C-alpha cells in the first residue's frame with residue numbers, strides 16, 4: 001500500500017515492522033464538547049486507513065487517547081483550557097463533561113461505522129507514566145524549570161522541525177495572536193511538560209509530582225500512551241493536519257529524546273473539512289454535529305459517502321446542498337445494489353479482476369472515490385452475475401463501511417451460526433480442541449458469543465460497541 005507520509009513529504013510504500021502487528025496511534029478527541037463533522041471526517045479517513053491495511057492482509061493494532069485534561073489552545077500556558085471551559089459552560093465537573101462527551105463521540109463513531117479502536121485510553125488514567133517520562137527527559141538534560149513549570153528545551157535538538165520543514169507559517173501558528181507570549185520560555189517554541197503554575201486557578205484536576213502539584217502539558221499524553229500500549233517503535237501516527245504543528249512536532253521531539261532513537265516511520269494527516277465560513281467551529285454559527293444531520297433528516301452514512309467521494313488530502317467544504325446530493329446518489333446506489341439477486345455461482349475470475357482493481361485504488365493513497373466509481377462500473381457490467389456482484393460489494397464494504405448490502409436476514413445469520421456450532425461440536429468430538437477454540441474465537445470477533453450449557457451450545461449476539 002502507498003500513502004502520503006508527512007514525515008518524508010512523499011507518497012510511499014508502507015512497510016510495517018510486522019504485518020501481523022501493525023501499530024497505529026490516533027490522536028483522540030478533546031471531550032469538552034460534541035465532535036463536529038470536521039473532526040469526524042478525520043476519524044472516517046483513519047478508519048479507512050485501518051480497514052484498508054487489514055483488507056490487504058495486515059493486522060492493525062490501533063490505540064487512541066481521549067483528551068480529558070488540559071488541552072490548551074496553545075503552548076503558552078496562557079491559552080484557554082478547553083476542558084475547563086466546557087465544564088464552566090455546563091456547570092458540571094470536568095470529569096462529568098469528559099464522560100458525557102466520550103459517550104457522545106462513541107455514538108457518533110457508531111452512526112458513521114467508524115470502528116472503535118482496539119485500545120482507548122483516557123489521558124487522566126496515566127498521570128504516573130507522564131511523570132516517569134518527564135523524569136527521564138529531565139535526567140537526560142532536555143528540560144528546564146521556570147516560573148513553576150517544566151519546559152522542554154527545543155534548543156537541545158538538531159532537527160526539531162522534522163515534520164514541518166521549519167517555515168514561517170508554522171512559527172506563526174505556535175504563537176498565535178490571541179495568545180500572550182510566555183515569558184518563562186527560553187525559546188519561543190519550547191513547550192510545557194508539567195504545569196504547576198498557570199492562569200487557571202480553577203484547574204480542577206491536579207496531581208502531585210516531583211515538581212509540585214499540577215497537571216501535564218498537552219502533548220505528553222499521546223507520547224506516553226503510545227509507548228506504553230504500542231512499544232518503542234510505532235508504524236503509523238495519525239491526526240488531522242492541524243496536529244502536525246505543534247502537537248505532533250512536539251510529540252516527536254520528546255519521544256525521540258526519551259528513547260534515543262527514531263520512533264515513528266509514517267505520519268498520516270487527513271485534510272480539514274470546512275464550512276462556508278472557512279473553518280469549522282464549535283462556538284459560532286451552526287454547530288455541525290451528527291445529531292444535527294439526523295435532526296435535519298439525513299442519514300449519517302450519507303456524510304460518510306460524501307467524505308469517501310473526495311480525496312482525504314484535499315480540503316472539503318461542507319454544505320447541506322452537497323450533503324443532499326450525496327444522500328441522493330447514495331440512496332440510488334443502495335437501491336441498485338439491493339435490487340440485485342443472488343443468482344448464479346461466484347465467478348472467481350471476475351471476482352479477482354474487480355477485487356484487484358479495488359485493492360489497486362485503495363493502495364494508491366486511499367483513492368476511495370475511485371473505489372466507489374468501481375462499484376458503479378461493476379453494477380453496469382452485464383457479464384458479471386448477481387451473486388458475484390453482491391459478493392464483491394460485500395467485500396468492498398469491509399473497507400468502505402457504507403452498509404451497502406442490507407443486513408442479512410435473521411434466519412440466514414441463525415443458520416450460519418448453527419452450522420459453525422456443528423463444526424465446533426465435530427472438532428470437539430475429534431479432540432481437535434485447537435480448531436474448536438478457533439471457531440469460537442472467530443465467532444467472537446463477529447460479535448457472536450457461544451454459550452456452552454448442559455443441553456448443548458447456544459449463542460448470544462454482542463453489540464460491537466458495549
Ligand code: AMP
Nearest residue numbers: 029030038039042239240243272273280
Ligand atoms: P480535537 O478534538 O480538537 O482534539 O480534534 C480531534 C481531531 O479532529 C484531531 O485529529 C484534529 O486534527 C481533527 N480536526 C480538527 N478540526 C478539523 C476539521 N475542521 N476537519 C477535519 N479534522 C479536524
Ligand code: ZN
Nearest residue numbers: 027028222247
Ligand atoms: Zn495526540
